Amino acid sequence: MSAIRLLVGTRKGAFVMTSDGQRxxxxxxxxxxxxxxxxxxxxxPVDPNRVYASQSSSWFGQVIQRSNDGGQTWEAVGNDFAYxxxxxxxxxxxxxxxxxxxxxxxxxxxxxxxxxxxxxGVEDAALFRSVDxxxxxxxxxxxRGHPSGRSWQPGAxxxxxxxxxxxxxxxxxxxxxxxxxxxxxxxxxxxxWRPMNRGLRSESIPNPTxxxxxxxxxxxxxxxxxxxxxxxxxxxVMRSDDAGESWRxxxxxxxxxxxxPVHVHAHEPETLYVVPIKSDSEHYPPEGKLRVYxxxxxxxxxxxxxxxxxxxxxxxxxxRGALAVDALEPCGVYFGTTGGQVYGSTDAGDRWAPIVRDxxxxxxxxxxxxx
Amino acid sequence: MIRVALPAHLRxxxxxxxxxxxxxxxxxxxxxxxDAVEARYPMLRGTMRDHVTQQRRAFVxxxxxxxxxSGEPPDTLLPEAxxxxxxxxxxxxxxxxG
Numbered sequence: 001m002s003a004i005r006l007l008v009g010t011r012k013g014a015f016v017m018t019s020d021g022q023r024x025x026x027x028x029x030x031x032x033x034x035x036x037x038x039x040x041x042x043x044x045p046v047d048p049n050r051v052y053a054s055q056s057s058s059w060f061g062q063v064i065q066r067s068n069d070g071g072q073t074w075e076a077v078g079n080d081f082a083y084x085x086x087x088x089x090x091x092x093x094x095x096x097x098x099x100x101x102x103x104x105x106x107x108x109x110x111x112x113x114x115x116x117x118x119x120x121g122v123e124d125a126a127l128f129r130s131v132d133x134x135x136x137x138x139x140x141x142x143x144r145g146h147p148s149g150r151s152w153q154p155g156a157x158x159x160x161x162x163x164x165x166x167x168x169x170x171x172x173x174x175x176x177x178x179x180x181x182x183x184x185x186x187x188x189x190x191x192x193w194r195p196m197n198r199g200l201r202s203e204s205i206p207n208p209t210x211x212x213x214x215x216x217x218x219x220x221x222x223x224x225x226x227x228x229x230x231x232x233x234x235x236x237v238m239r240s241d242d243a244g245e246s247w248r249x250x251x252x253x254x255x256x257x258x259x260x261p262v263h264v265h266a267h268e269p270e271t272l273y274v275v276p277i278k279s280d281s282e283h284y285p286p287e288g289k290l291r292v293y294x295x296x297x298x299x300x301x302x303x304x305x306x307x308x309x310x311x312x313x314x315x316x317x318x319x320r321g322a323l324a325v326d327a328l329e330p331c332g333v334y335f336g337t338t339g340g341q342v343y344g345s346t347d348a349g350d351r352w353a354p355i356v357r358d359x360x361x362x363x364x365x366x367x368x369x370x371x
Numbered sequence: 372m373i374r375v376a377l378p379a380h381l382r383x384x385x386x387x388x389x390x391x392x393x394x395x396x397x398x399x400x401x402x403x404x405x406d407a408v409e410a411r412y413p414m415l416r417g418t419m420r421d422h423v424t425q426q427r428r429a430f431v432x433x434x435x436x437x438x439x440x441s442g443e444p445p446d447t448l449l450p451e452a453x454x455x456x457x458x459x460x461x462x463x464x465x466x467x468x469g
Contacts, residue, residue, distance in 0.1 A: 080422045
């Protein structure tokens, strides 16, 4: 019988939650790395017990942890993220040149074929790769070396490379997203990169349709249809049907098109989920109602999913990495909040129930479907 | 025998209890002591000093014999009491935040 394992990163440690295929009762272990920020954990698609975790602290910097038993035990591996060559400068908030400085790992993306091969998206924005299970890291410097790199600027949360998507149909094609530079794609395994932001419109930047400079919060792809991408931008929910070459808005009837996460149903590539947030200065749900919105039409037409979620006096946020789906039937959907709740739905979002209510602020949620 | 007291989070990371006790060949300085600590506990590399510049991390402080040595050059000799093991070399996470 299948089982589900949730990997939850919080402001003060990591939690591993497991359930059988019924998804009704959960065992929770943690905090792992208590007191440290855990921005992200992710398991290898080919060896689900191989899990990587990003552990960081303002005091003691970055640590990468690796587990070979699904998060029961951990081993600290390599944490030397040295930019290739002379780091150079990007632009600071005030538009002045600012040296690249490594701060933390936001996202870990294990390879689709090799559990020892893993990618790391970091702040200040760069992409690193390890081919030895996280012991050593090398920058894929072509990204930061893109001619636009020296003009990238941070978003409010820092200049982070927060999303990495490996295309299952094209082994050398990756997508990454940076706040606030936008989406980039490589078709040669990271040697060269192209901005993929045509169709985005951001009123808060000098040229609203600039090739680079958009605050993309999250992108997602359904593995069965790699040419289709969905995006939650700072404002606007967007869709691409040509592998990022162009985008069109699909915000439709959302109560707010600001938000952080976006995800796709495991079995229905046209069914997607977002969590509308009131505005960029009010990081809480509109009207104090925590609502996941689901579109079964690939965007534009959205329905509020409210059953089991607080519909008054709720002022939490759901961060970009904190929405996940499992691969069971019906599809399970999960999200964590800055208030420390992790909610789950076993029926594709129709009904929700809290799995846990009082964790530290949740930074990320990943769902593993285990045999 | 040099004694080094690490903050709780680094003891947890290194899976050790109590003070670190180790021998340091040659001059006993911040650099030689931290080099020896990191050689025994490689997972601590980068947590007290930057990997590349070897500069002390901003929220990490070094004390010994009641003195704040954080601003001392890394190759300055540590007090004799540290070199003899009479006093520990203290690595402290700065009090920061609200």
